[in-house]
Amino acid sequence: MDQTVELLMVFKQELEQCGSLQQLQDLRVKYLGKVGEVTNLLKGIKDLPADVRPVFGAKINSLRSELETLLADKSSTLKAKEMQLRLQNEQTDISLNSVADWGALHPITLIENKICEIMVSMGFEVLSGPEIETDYYNFKALNIPEDHPARDMQDTFYITDNILLRTQTSAMQARLMEKKKPPIKMICPGKVFRSDNDASHSPVFHQIEGLVVDKHITLCDLKGTLEYIASQLFDSKTKVRFRPSFFPFTEPSVEVDLTCSNCGGKGCSLCKGTGWIEVLGAGMVNPFVLDNCGIDSAKYNGFAFGMGVERLAMIKYGIPDIRLFYENDQRFIKQFGK
């Protein structure tokens, strides 16, 4: 038999036995290496007659290229097999679905952030004032003189006769208006203090004060602004209702109700069947306050509102008890980290 045919046959048998890329490489060296079978075969060419040599040489070359092709094919097959084996072996249990938690912002901060975002988009500055405040800014500048009945509305913590823990973020109104002239659009979030401590009151709570002073500001603007806040904080269908009320630093003064976010106004236990939830107090800035801060009340109007942050958070997130906010059980806070 022709030597090349014989070699090819043997090669094919050995190729068949090859189970890995390493064995394939060994096979390649055995046949096509520097001292491999094919090379050895080629060495015999010098013993052949001159006229046969070219034919023999061509045969060897064609054998070489056939072996190369077979090796390459086998290599592809083995690689594919190895990939498959690797994929089979590389398995992991993906069933565990507990989520690594983020830290959470406190719900009071979440509401404050949301309100700030809404108000900043409307051109409001976000400012903060001192928590330990003078009687003047907390009361007198807001048209609440010493023996005014409105002082009874707020049980005040005093440090001295004239220094107290602010009972309302409204204390920031006069501070700002003394420094800045209209147009003014400001909100002031922060802690306020009243000496109440029971299931529904906390001696410390948070308010956000809003103040706008400019020419041509009307009660309709107050309503429109609150409607926008309500639509952004709750949903676009939320309605705003005004009821008459009294605050010494606004005139007219209103209590502001929103359609209950729980039942959409149909009436439920949250809104005690009324379909409305009282969320804040507001009104047109009392001219006394403007004049007192050196802003001409004949030229300028303004509106102001003050909302309780805990109350909004309780409504928005369904938190049942104000004391949860200050207990800071990590399981409470974590719920808001999503």
Place this chain on the structure above:
Amino acid sequence: MKVPLSWLKEFVQIDEDIETLCKKMVDIGLEIEEVCYLGDNVTNVKVCQITDIKQHPNADRLLCCKVDVGGEIIPIVTNDHNVKVGNKVPVALHNAHLANGLHITKGKMRGEESYGMFCGAEELGITDDWYPVGNNEGVLILSDSAVVGDDIRKEVGLDDYVLDVAVTANRQDCNSVLGLAREVAVALGKRCKQPDIDFAENSVATSDLVDVEIAAPDICKGYYMQGLTDVVVERSPRWLTSRLAKVGLHGINSLVDITNYVLFEIGQPMHAFDYADITDKKIIVRRAFDGEKITPLDGKEYTLNNDDLVIADNNRAVGLAGIMGGANSGIKTQTKCVLFESATFARRNIRLTGHRLGLRSDSSARFEKGIETYTNNLGLSRALHLAQQLGCGKVTAGRICNGKVEQSKQIEFSQKRITDLLGITIPENRIVSILQSLNIDTVINEGIVKCTVPPYRDDISRDCDIIEELIRVYGYDNIKGTLMEKSRITCGGKTENDKRCDKLKTILTGLRYNECVFYPFGGKSLFDKASLTPVDESKYIRIKNPIGEELSLMNLSLLPNMLQCVALNTARGNKNLRLFEMGKAYIADSLPLRDLPYEQPRLSVCATDVSFDEFRNCVLQTVHSVADGIKLARSSQQILHPGIAADIFADGVCVGYFGKLHPQIAVNFDIESECYIAEIYLDLLFGKARGEIKYKPFSKYPSVARDFAFLCDEQVAAQDILDEFLQLPLVESAALFDEYRSEQLGVGKKSLAISVVFCDSTKTLQDGDIEKQSGKALKSVAEKYGAVLR
């Protein structure tokens, strides 16, 4: 303010059902806190007439009656023997509920059918003030005029509502039946009747009986007196006592009842003195002497001081002004001559005295809300009218008047102002009709609104007050939302420091820390727990009137409240705590406070079940997000473990500290897990905030890392060794990657392994370059710190 519906109806015709009435009251600003139907506890009880009474066949003490309940005759068995045939009595029928909680069902009593039970006054929840109850024993015998078959509630006055109205602080004029009636009339579009105040005077002149001197005009703005002679003190009629009963008062005698009636109806506190007890015909309204004693009608003795106001004669105090009359001058059955007092005392003064003495009354409660001199006259006239009507005596001639009578206020403003403020236009005829309905006389002429405000409306003083009156009656539902279309555009936003706070919060939550909010105050016991030695209370800003000692001192650090929270969480089994708070420390220049203190913004961070390295990384990442040039040094903060405590410096300024909680303090708080804490002074940190980020070119050539291991003394700070490398020009970074101690190394020795990255922006570094560079560092590390290469 509690008001019976029936009393309101004295002044206003009310045809609306109770729900409509309440809604309309709410709409104009009278918040209804509670609506109470007085007959709620008495259901299915009717007026019946007894037609037959027989002895019970099987029980000596029971009677078998037949009663007519309006067309039907039913059997009732009773053990009350005060009933007679022909009596009209209340009968509780099957399924009736009674005021004392009884539930009645029909059944058999000792074999005899009984369809219900006769009721006494107690079972109906009424007293002699409501209905003549006789000796109040056994079955209530009703008057002959009672209609058989009627609901008993109609007969005894229980068919009535009491509204509890929340009156806003500016509307003290509404703290009376009359005041509320005026508002209800406006809400319903009806007229409000005036109370009857006419009376005839006798020949005795009031001024011959008494002379009044106001010695403290600053706290007594008005004082009126008029009296009665030929006084007869009796029981008041039931129409009067039943009204008082509905607002919670018992009938006492006609004169005292009249003063109470006027208090509720007109809103004017009144007092009646027995004239026989006033010596020298003299009434002096004066400040009490320091140490002066008085025994008011409650029978207790109180010691007064110069801040208190008394009503006195020439010898002694006969009343504590506005709060309670003196026991020495009260009305007695034998009283023959009476002086009525109707006055205005300063609300603050009444409040302070009442508060200090712990003595309050319906009168003082009303004075504390504010009384106008307008009602002094009205109240006094009403009392005299009632006294005459009830036959209590003859009215003395003339009135002693001290104090100025308030004039009606005139307010003028442009009609345009209404639209400017409200944003809507109210038709002119509506403006006039609304204001007239409020008794504000109004004329509009050429765009000018002229108003005359009734004297009882102390709260109305300028145009915006009038406009509020307009819109609350016109209806707030007419206000349509707009978005400040005519105002100027403003630039909004947060302050830079607020934005930095937001950034820190974002980073901390990303590091899995949860935000807390605490009260910014605490008590000595808490602060002591968070300290190795008791804290000096005098350094804290103290609340004068705290809720309790534990909430009385303003924070000087955020950590005590944080640790208390860690204690609470660990006690509840919460592990892996990651907490932070942004709050304030309240730092006074001097105490007691003269100026406002500095409120220093601070950040506290706390973690349990964490390694020091992990916590340090978190603190440094947080601080470094704001400022550069962060360095650490050993800290001596008492709250920290002395060996694991670092002060944080930013650009040379100490901006906070962190470390392991001192084990003693951990014990104080019962915190058993490893606990690390940090407190950052945000104002100081933000003071070192980096400016805008500027691009720095970086090398195109590869960087090369080299590791070095040193043997050195325990005291050598790894950062010092790193710094020696970091100051080399070609060093990009240097970091510690291993630290260990062993017996072979020797006691007090440690091994530090560091990795240094070299890079040159002009070429690929060769080994020679690196050796030259590191050689310098190795030399100075050996010289300065005795650290040798291993």
